Amino acid sequence: MGRVKSQFGSILSEWRSIRSTSQLDLALATGISQRHISFVESGRAQPSRELILKLAGGLDLPLRTRNDLLLAAGYAPVYREGPLDLAEMRPAREALDRILKHHEPYPAIVTNAAWNIVMKNQAASRIIAFCMKRNGRLQFATDFRLNFMRLMFGKDGLRPHILNWNETSSALMNRLRREGIANPKSPSAELFRELRKSEVAPGDRDFTRDEPLDPVLPLELLVDSTHLRLFTMFTTFGTSQDIALQELRIDMSFPADEPTRHFLTIAAENGNSKGPQDVATK
Numbered sequence: 001m002g003r004v005k006s007q008f009g010s011i012l013s014e015w016r017s018i019r020s021t022s023q024l025d026l027a028l029a030t031g032i033s034q035r036h037i038s039f040v041e042s043g044r045a046q047p048s049r050e051l052i053l054k055l056a057g058g059l060d061l062p063l064r065t066r067n068d069l070l071l072a073a074g075y076a077p078v079y080r081e082g083p084l085d086l087a088e089m090r091p092a093r094e095a096l097d098r099i100l101k102h103h104e105p106y107p108a109i110v111t112n113a114a115w116n117i118v119m120k121n122q123a124a125s126r127i128i129a130f131c132m133k134r135n136g137r138l139q140f141a142t143d144f145r146l147n148f149m150r151l152m153f154g155k156d157g158l159r160p161h162i163l164n165w166n167e168t169s170s171a172l173m174n175r176l177r178r179e180g181i182a183n184p185k186s187p188s189a190e191l192f193r194e195l196r197k198s199e200v201a202p203g204d205r206d207f208t209r210d211e212p213l214d215p216v217l218p219l220e221l222l223v224d225s226t227h228l229r230l231f232t233m234f235t236t237f238g239t240s241q242d243i244a245l246q247e248l249r250i251d252m253s254f255p256a257d258e259p260t261r262h263f264l265t266i267a268a269e270n271g272n273s274k275g276p277q278d279v280a281t282k
Helices: 002-018 023-030 034-042 049-058 063-072 087-102 122-131 148-153 165-182 187-197 258-270
Strands: 108-111 117-120 219-223 226-235 249-255
Touching (some): 002 034, 002 063, 023 049, 034 049, 049 063, 087 117, 087 249, 108 122, 117 122, 148 187
Antiparallel strands (some): 219 226, 226 249
16 A cells, blocks of 8 residues: 555655645645645555545646546546547537537637547638648548647648748747646647657747747638638637546637638638538547
8 A cells, every 4th residue: 555655645746846836835725734735645644535636626637637646546537538429428529519510611620638630620621631632641640630730840731831830830839838837748748849859940949938929829821822811719628527528629710811711711612511520539
């Protein structure tokens, strides 16, 4: 039991450090005495399931990490991780369908924690199809799911079509960096390390700090000889009790000028009327 307690204490201590939270801070946030927190962290006391969940809530930990803490202390996980095609996930899946369809003729995608595209609407499919051939997309896929970040940064992906590459790459890398700081074991942290080693932008760019940006940074794309300007909004499930749902991001792009709106509208009228496409649901 000592080994298990030590593992739990190590994870808890690591996350306190990541959150820049002292034992006293955590005690004040949870109503648990600092002495008791010290005891369970050092392995001198065995934490209960309720105590673990309370500490995890005080640190605002992701659901996946809360399960890790429970397992480290010898308890069964509380939060499940189900694929979107399960019957009980139908309400969430239908909500995503409605969002993607309603956002037409503007692009929208759904990505998971690893930035793999699990769903996209027809507008997003058209943009990708305009920029690259179908067989060229496989190099940016994992388990047949396109990876958004690798697609954006790939020399044979969308990168050659991005006119404001320096600004866009900085914004994306800084997003990965911030998520990596919040969770050093996250896929975002891994992607940051991977992409930083690649030729992400001309010259020696510094992605270790945020750069001052305009209130809204548009993504400028050259698509079919047309200069498109899009700005993006991210949406997440705010009260999810499922790991997979909590980690999903809904990325909705909007036209930043009239030529972009016109191009997307005409492209939709000339395209097909099918619903959101799933690259994969598992």
